[in-house]
Amino acid sequence: MIAVNNISVTYPDGTKAIRDVSFTINDGESVALIGANGAGKTTLLLSLVGVLKPYTGTISVDGITLERQTLNEVRRRVGMVFQNPDDQLFMPMINDDIAFGPRNLGLSEDIVEDRVNSALSELGIGHLRGRSSLRLSSGEKRIAAIATVLSMNPTMMIFDEPTAFLDPKSRRGLIKLLSKLPHGRLIATHDLAFADEVCPRTILMKNGTIFADGKTRELIYDARIMDECGIADTL
Amino acid sequence: MIAVNNISVTYPDGTKAIRDVSFTINDGESVALIGANGAGKTTLLLSLVGVLKPYTGTISVDGITLERQTLNEVRRRVGMVFQNPDDQLFMPMINDDIAFGPRNLGLSEDIVEDRVNSALSELGIGHLRGRSSLRLSSGEKRIAAIATVLSMNPTMMIFDEPTAFLDPKSRRGLIKLLSKLPHGRLIATHDLAFADEVCPRTILMKNGTIFADGKTRELIYDARIMDECGIADTL
Amino acid sequence: MHMADALLSPAVGGVMYAASAAAIVYSSVKTKKDEFAEKKLPLMAVTGAFVFAAQMINFTIPGTGSSGHIGGGILLCAMLGAAPALLSMAAVLIIQCLFFADGGLLALGCNIFNIGVIPCLIVYPLIFRPIVRKGINFKRITVAAIISVIIGLQLGSLGVVLETLASGITELPPGTFIALMQPIHLAIGLVEGIVVSAILCFVWKMRPEILESSLSGASIDKAISVKKVVLALAAAAVIVGGALSLLASSNPDGLEWAIEKTAETAELEAMGDVHDSAASVQGSTAFLPDYNFSNADEDSAAGTAVSGIVGGALTFALAGVTGVIISTVKKKKKSAIARADD
Amino acid sequence: MANIRSKTQDIYSLEQLSSKSSRVHALHPMVKLISTLLFVVIIVSFNRYEFVRLIPFVFYPVILMALSETPWSIMLRRAALALPFALLAGISNILFDTDTAFVIGYLPVSFGLVSFISILFRTFLCVAAVLILVAVTPFNQLTNQLRRLHAPDIFVTLFEMIYRYIGVLLDEASAMYTAYILRSTEHKGLQMRHMGSFAGQLLIRSYDRAERVYNAMKCRGYNSLASRSKVIPLTGSDIFYLAAVSLPVILLRVFDINKLFTAVF
Ligand SMILES: Nc1ncnc2c1ncn2[C@@H]1O[C@H](COP(=O)(O)OP(=O)(O)OP(=O)(O)O)[C@@H](O)[C@H]1O
Ligand SMILES: Nc1ncnc2c1ncn2[C@@H]1O[C@H](COP(=O)(O)OP(=O)(O)OP(=O)(O)O)[C@@H](O)[C@H]1O
């Protein structure tokens, strides 16, 4: 469970990217985060994993309040999948990338090996094991990036625009995959149809604040609300 | 008018990316190019502007056959907008970027200035003039990239996944923009709804060949055809 | 400017390996002590990869029609500081050597020294930093970059000359060699320097904080004392060089000497008298030490030459046949397996 | 920019080669590293006139390339890349070292020519040895061995990451370059006066990427430069391979096999 209480985030240059945001996501819940370019989605996600430090307010994960001392504990529980898989796959081979997190947790090589294997098999990408990310297709890279987070055994997963770069078939594959994973999740996306299919609940952002929080169906088909958020579009 | 006759393109490593492809696009016609990842869309676009040399076959633009000697003539007529706008904006300021092409055509500074101004006003981005591309939003970058091509006064425009990175509103803006531009165009995209709105005609690619060429409506809603191309998805 | 293995002797290669290894260890320790080391690692990696990619971008030099490419050392230093820049540069050079056949495995030490250690640990702290630190602006960046790149390249190419000459593979007289290398690299350095300064000015204009942070007090290079680096390098070189030159001095061919000393091989006896008779001539004219070609005995020399050529040709043929046989056997095995699978 | 594309291709094809499976691929990486180094050092230890004695060493690349199924086309392309510098030194030897070494029939052969040929041949052998090493050893095994040799961990990790990002940045650079030439119709290639902003853009984008990579690393618990490597045990065939390579190589260095031939016949 993630609980966010009145957080505000300001960048060093003074940009107030997040202002007084609060929400809760329960275990197993699937929530979409929608908003125009620059609304603050990425900033919010980064502060949930302690990469950006909120100026005010608190964030707690499974009852653990995010602070300097609990940083590792929180990051172990909340896994983040970045927008561009090339930023997340930085080792020479896919299996090294998947093992990177568990190794940093200080697990023994045997357990690390186990974790890698189960992440690979859970996502059905055993054949990518010894491959380098150099020449994977966009869809394969995306799934490999998810595997690198899955191997940390998180309770909650966070995605930043997971359908970017994907062709319709890989996008469909991702939807199937997400429906199988039991984790609670928060997904920032511009793909309204995707949000509709995957997330029963949506948080709508505008200029760094939460504009609405409710049933996805009720929000994204409401032209007036969407227009006010600056993302007016017909599906 | 672009006429492509039986072209095949092979990469140096032996990959046969395009095999025996033929089609014609008339002035003012708007055509979508759809296919799974790796189907050969980008390869086809690059060979239309003479970046890749077809192994066999001919390409002609407005009656001019693409060869070594006519390369400049063809590139002046066919403008290409890349998938990632960052690749296309390499000068310090947006107006330098827009002036870059016309300057290289050897036009006088007055005419160059004219071209820049009309590209900026046609796309409604006059306010971006003196900005650096490093601080633009994804949507602004995309439109700036289109402006750099527009200033060359092409007769035909080629787009590689223009909706990638865009939020629903910017995507809508792009659709409006395209409907105003009179140029003939070929648009590679994974966004089927976008293709449906913007392009009456679609060329479907599969494994480097043309699988189907016809009315967009008739192709993308035909589940069997889309499935055979490996891009099965419901809209 | 990458040196190749074929032009090096093991002794020179070994000395330079030691010097470069010392520099890498030294820089690793320095970088690790930096409180930003953790954050710097991805930055070092990506900018290192940038230098590699940028070297692939050839640009045309106005008025000449020829093309050039950028040198990385000074550019990396300006972005990262001296010690991390050296690590990045060294890693790039190793990758170029292993995966792109740019410079040899044995020559790696020389290349890291000439292209990495010289610009990063010597030129940058002594020239670039002092100029720019007085107050960073376009003029200072331009001047500092151009001068540093030129001097770095001059020292580097001098390194190439000295290392090649010390290896005794080329017959080029030192004067000619230097007269050939230095002016060429002066021109290259000027062009590279201008380009590096243009890139740095662009970065300064767009993101001043990047260059500021690498120059500021938080950066590590303050801790780098040039004296210490030079001392460490000198010590490593002297130790290895001393050991190897001990071997090399009593015989032009150190390794062979070592082998003869440790195991009284039969080689000497086998060659016996021919060797003796030719020895005096060899001493003065650097004749093939193991070969019985001598002006005094042309007939037999020619005879040996012919037999050598025939023998060589036979060896090549035999090697070729071996290769073909192995490949054929492997193919057969494979198709047998494939058939079994069906 | 055929240049950039072919470099990306180079990494890719080596990557594919090294992930094949053959007896040579299966060997312990350390054994391969040591035998390669030994081979190169021995080759280089011959003096510049000893071309004939180098010939038997050609068995090393021939046998290994056949066993590991490494194609000769890649090999020859790389040898050609390494050639220019060797040619410079080699040709100067022809010019300066004109004393006659021996005469074949009536044709005098100079020492310069002998050393020229020997320099070219050495180049070929050394390049072949390194190529074979990387073609039969997956990259992460190489870096694992560097760790076991106690190379500083920060350096080895850096090495791995640069290898990874070279591919990404080459792709970006080549896309930018293509976009550039499409609008620079009258000129051939990139102009020097645009190099500052062209490369500068790429550099700043790289810088921002580094920031994102760092975030991705932190999210997976990265906070120390701790050493990590997996120990692979030596097997009998590793020791056999080491012996099978180093014995002949050392023997060929010590004994002049050609002389033995002449002595016999
Ligand atoms: N490093 C930074 N320094 C200063 N301002 C920043 C920084 N990163 C983002 N911003 C600003 O913070 C605001 C929120 O940005 P953020 O990236 O979170 O938006 P987003 O909703 O993720 O947009 P997108 O849909 O384009 O990804 C924007 O105004 C942006 O310009
Ligand atoms: N430089 C290259 N060298 C060799 N093969 C290549 C190269 N670039 C692309 N290919 C191959 O050519 C084929 C077509 O690739 P292309 O990039 O044209 O596909 P695409 O339809 O644009 O895919 P996407 O939707 O992912 O952009 C693929 O099999 C790809 O792996």
Ligand SMILES: [Mg+2]
């Ligand atoms: Mg974002």
Ligand SMILES: [Mg+2]
């Ligand atoms: Mg494509």
